[in-house]
Amino acid sequence: MIRVLRLSARNLVRYWRRSLLTSGLIVLGMVAVLLFVAVSASFKQIMIGQITDSMLGHLQVHQRGYVASIENLPLNLNMKPELVARVEALLREMPEVEAITARLKFGAMLSDFDETTNIRLNGVEPEREAAAMPLLAGRLLDGEIRNGLLEPGALLLPELLARGMGVQVGDTVVLVATNVDGSVNGRTFLVQGVLDAVTGPGGRDGYLHIDDARALLRMDAPEVNQIAIRLQDPGQTERVARRLEQRLGDIVNPRGQPLLTVHTWDQLTPFANIARMIDLLDLFIRIMLVGIVLIAVMNVMIMSVYERVREIGTIAAIGTPPGRILLLFVGEGVLLGVVGTLVGMLISLGVVQLLNVWPLEFAFGRQEIVLAPALALGDILWVAAIVVAVAAAASLQPAWKAARMDPNTALRHV
Amino acid sequence: MALVQATGLHKTYRTGDVSVHAVRGVDFSIESGGFVAFVGPSGSGKSTVLNMIGCLDRPTDGTLRVLDTDVASLGRREAADFRGANLGFVFQDFNLIPVLSAAENIEYPLLMVQNWPVAQRRARVAELLEAVGIADRADKRPDQLSGGQKQRVAVARALASKPKLVLADEPTANLDHVTALRIIDLMKAMRDEFGTTFVFSTHDPRIVDAAEEVFHLEDGRIVNGAGGTA
């Protein structure tokens, strides 16, 4: 085996120009794929992180039907305090859950005594919201965090809205809301901070204390309409969602249907489609790499066999077993793949290092995104294995042809 | 028992509608330790006969026994094994492996056809390099060797795995006269030293004299009866 490979290597060196060219092509393909994978994964991770760690959490629990009509911000699908307590007790038993926050989401009118506009608001318990949404505080552009997140009587406003109305931190504004019975109530609030907007639903929402929200809506009981859950390991999202759904299945409405639904973050934001698109691109570029390697290696191996017909005739006449001749040529293809893979891996790792020293910065909407591309060992090995396997497959047909050559005919070849 | 025994040997090539009767019923036998030449004009069937003896081609009719084996009945893979185990080849165009040095070319059959241990391989290669007189060029690649030197390497390679029989189809056709005679002398010396039977073909009457037994072929038939001695 080693001796056959050594002979394969010698033959590659003999035609070093085209070996170099073919390996170069493989290197190029490798680098393109690995860099794309690294950068797109980093982009995805940052975008998803923003969405799950500042707005949605990894999972959300609602009353059945709420998500379907979430655009209307209904107040008639709230969870009653006993139900919330039950769900929270259940969640506290699950070790995968890191933090939970219960919210009361509603729509209101915001007025600065000059102009009036619509606003979507989250009534939250400041400490719990901050614990479950660790990136929320980081979105504060102006003003400061107090009381864990915000104080009673204070308001965090989305930037676009604050700017459009000319409202500053420290200003007093009025919120007017219609409660579930249709009666209208208003209260004044102090603007405590201005939040940067992020992509996705809820990225342009305001925040206030949940007690203020209940007072504004004249709610008797402490109801909520959304429980957002942060997990220890985002990779477990699907699994935990299924388990939670199963456990919540015991809680049924009078008609015997489960009362609550569990949604994963990607079911709640259109960005999930962009993430899926990135995965698809990822797949396409990998398929392209397979194509490049296949064509490059096959081309060079067909040429190699064709040029060396008499040599093949000679070694076959001498009595070299067909299996060894096959191995000799497959070995050449595989070595091309291995060399290309190793060099491609090193260059990719080098470029990724450089991208971390001089990072890529993107303005995405109003946010500055600094990509931190990284190559997972698994990704590298996976791509490397594919390249080497494809190189072997590509040289199989020409090698098979060489192994099956009739020595007499091959020796007479001119 | 003769080393090679041919009776009523025929070979007809068919390409499309045309068929060429290259060998038309030849009988011959070659004894072990012989130094035998097939001679004749171009197209007389020398290569065809040698190829059949060398299991590179199968007779269409007649029997051919080489080393007590009915070689006409061997399959592709069996023929390859038979060649690897019992036969050596010297070619008109030397056919050395270009990426291997002289010593490595000689080592090739021991390494890639038979599986000799490294120490025995080294000893055998050194012995042959010495025997064919190119020990000083052992590390040179074929493109750094002259035609005569290449053919010396080829003879050494053919002898490497100690075959009973070496077949050489026109081994001197690409060499000048003086070098050609030297190669024939070398082959004979090797026969004397190792007892290997040599069968070669040529259409050069000047080197025919070196053969101990000559079969004259003409139009696919042996015309000098059974083995005229030169």
Ligand SMILES: Nc1ncnc2c1ncn2[C@@H]1O[C@H](COP(=O)(O)OP(=O)(O)OP(=O)(O)O)[C@@H](O)[C@H]1O
């Ligand atoms: N593979 C083949 N297919 C078809 N015809 C062949 C084949 N090999 C040989 N022949 C024909 O058989 C005849 C004998 O050819 P062969 O090569 O044995 O002659 P030769 O004596 O070796 O000639 P030369 O001295 O030119 O090498 C020729 O007419 C040749 O054209």
Ligand SMILES: [Mg+2]
């Ligand atoms: Mg011939």
